[in-house]
Amino acid sequence: MQRRTLSRFDEIIKVFRKYDFDKVLGQTTRNKISPFRSDADNKELLKEDFPERLRLMFQELGTTFIKFGQLLASRPDLVGERISEELSQLHDDNPPVSFEEIKEMIETQLGGNIEDLFEEFSENALATASIAQVHEAKLHTGERVAVKVQKANVEEIVETDLSIMKFIANESDRFNTSFKHLNLPAVLHEFDKSIHKEMDFDNELMNIRHLSDNFKYNDKIIVPTTYPDYSNEKVLTMEYVEGVKLSEVIAGDDPKYNKILIADRIVRSYFQQLFIDGFFHADPHPGNIFVTDDNAICYIDFGMMGVLDEEFRQDLAELMIYFSDRNIDGLINQLIRMDILNEKTDINILKSDLNDLFAKYYGVELSRFNGIIEDLLFLMQKFDVRLPNEFVLMARGLSMVENTGLRLDPDIDVVALLKPFARKLMVQRYNPLKMANNAKISFFAFEHVLRALPSLISKTIYKVEEGEVTVNIEVKHISEIANQLSLAIIIAALLVGSSLVMLIDVGPRFYEMPVLGFVGFTISLALGVFTVLRYFIDF
Structure with missing residues (x-):
């Protein structure tokens, strides 16, 4: 490890020790990680206050660990209900950095004096977080803009922390049976991709353009205009949208905001993203949505987006229909078709647990999901089912949007709004032209297999003759x-x-x-x- 990495490693070890997590690491005199010493250490570590200690430790360790904790909070299927709920309280709000640092970053990245780039530039931050902060400005052409600027050294800090986190994850996965089911190296790999996307403002600019194009015919869903000439991977300049945070609309009672209309627009726009476009905002909490004076909806913060291909969207729509109809057999069969359940899953026990889950909501019309999605995710964890990341992002986003809709309009019928989108996808799936096209694709794939078959058989026979093929036969009974x-x-x-x-x-x-x-x-x-x-x- 480099000197900086070793210094940070020592700092992390001290914080681990402070929150009684050194038992995870089992330190040696050289402050290197070694495996758990005993089962007693495991039990001591996993006592009742484990989730709270984990949250406090992540909070103290800073940006990278906070972001990682937020990722784990979105994966109740991996970490369970208690840890997920506790880590959802993590905040990455940081005090703003000085204007001098922001000015230096802009001038370095955009290659000019800030006065030449902008007619006006506010020294006070509109918003600040661990990775970046936003300032209001005005271009020389007259447009008011919001400029998102990455803080200095953030990338270096994240890279250092990631290298240490990967080391810890690999060691824990090798030696610690208590955490092995989490598959921490795979989770860290997912987090690595996620945080690099979030730090790449070029990627965010493309996300904004993509979402904007999807809503170009809907003037009540606003996606800010971007300015590529004033943007790069560390600076993002976009349209300044007049409005208030949705969280303020929910908390207030200003009559100019029609809460019922706003709820309807948010839910419908999100269903369009999920089921029609297959490109959705993965973090649609009320702080990432603005409302204008005419009740139009404006999404912000596009660093984390989800992508669903057409087949997955159609499968998802069918799953939702089974879900809302309480069709347990259909639900299980659909999960099998989506490769979420496999031969290792005990279907009979799962069916029994799903019956118990729906019995919990007996007598309640499924006009809303009412936490049932989270219960389903927790149930998947019980059966050690590893859900696709996009499925979890979708479920988390849908849960956020439903919760927001209910806070705005307690009588909103989320399921009734969902069904037309789902049925539209079902009609598309069984469209004769679509089925003919799928048959053509399958035919070509089958033709390719037949064409390759003689060559494969010849190669196999040759390997058998040369003694290169080993056949393992498992004899039972x-x-x-x-x-x-x-x-x-x-x-x-x-x-x-x-x-x-x-x-x-x-x-x-x-x-x-x-x-x-x-x-x-x-x-x-x-x-x-x-x-x-x-x-x-x-x-």
């Missing part, structure tokens, strides 16, 4: 196989023996046949019938 084989040998011996007896013209006869041969054939027939019947019964 060996005693039953041995009994069946012994019975087959006896039947064969009786048949052969009886046939030989038939050729000998001695001894008592029955209908012109030697009695001994007749008895042998009869016993062989009986045993043969018994064997066949037993096979079909077992099958």
Whole structure:
């Protein structure tokens, strides 16, 4: 490790020790990580206040760990309900950095003096977080803009922390059975991609353009205009939208804001993102939505977006219909078709648990999901089902939007708004032209397989001849196989023996046949019938 990394590593170790997490690491005299020492350490670590200590530790360790904690909060299927709820309280609000630092970053990144780039530039931040802060400005062409500027050294801090976190994750996964089910290296890999996307403002600019194009015919859903000439991977300049945060609208009672209309627009716009466009805002909490004076909706903060392909959207729509109809068999079959459940899942127990889950909401019209989605995610954790990341992002976003809609309009029927979108996708799936196109694609794929088959067979035969193929055969129920084989040998011996007896013209006869041969054939027939019947019964 480099000197900076070692220094940060020592700092992390001290904070781990402060919150009694050094038992996770099991320190040596060199402050290196070693495995757990005993089961007693595991039990001590995982005591009741574990989630709270974890949150406080992440909060103290700063930007990267806070972001990681927020990711874990969005994955109740991995960490469980208690930890997810506790980590959802993490905040990445930081005090604003000085205007001099912001000015230096802008001039370095955009290659000019700030006075030449902007006619006006406010020294006071509109908003600040751990990675960036936003300032109001005015271009020389007259447009009012919001300029999002990445804080100095953030990328270096994140890279240092990531290298240490990956080391900790790999060691924990190797030695710690208590955390092995989390697959921490895979979670860190997912987090690595996520935070790099969030730090890349070029990526965010493209996200804004994509979402803007999806709502270009809806003037009540506003996505800010971007200014690429004043943007790069660390600076993002976009349209300044007049409005107030949705959180203020929810908390207030200003009559100019029609809460019922706002709720309807937010829910419908989100369903369009999920089911029609397949490109959705993954963090639609009230702080990331603004409302204008004419009740138009404006999304902000586009660093985290989700993507759903057409097949997944259609599967998701079908899943939602089964879900809202309380069709448990259909729900399970759809989860199997989506490769979310596999042969290791005990379907009977899952079905029983789903019955219990829906019984919890018995007598309640599913006009809303009312926390049932979160319950489903927690149930998946119980069965050790690893949900696709996009599925979890979708479920989390849908839950946020429903909660927002209910706070604005307690009578909103979320499921009624959902069904037209879901049914539209179902109609598209079974459209004759669509099915014909799918058949054509399948035909071409099958044709490619047939064309490659002779070559594959030749290669396989060659490898067999060269002794390069090893076949592993797992034999189960060996005693039953041995009994069946012994019975087959006896039947064969009786048949052969009886046939030989038939050729000998001695001894008592029955209908012109030697009695001994007749008895042998009869016993062989009986045993043969018994064997066949037993096979079909077992099958």
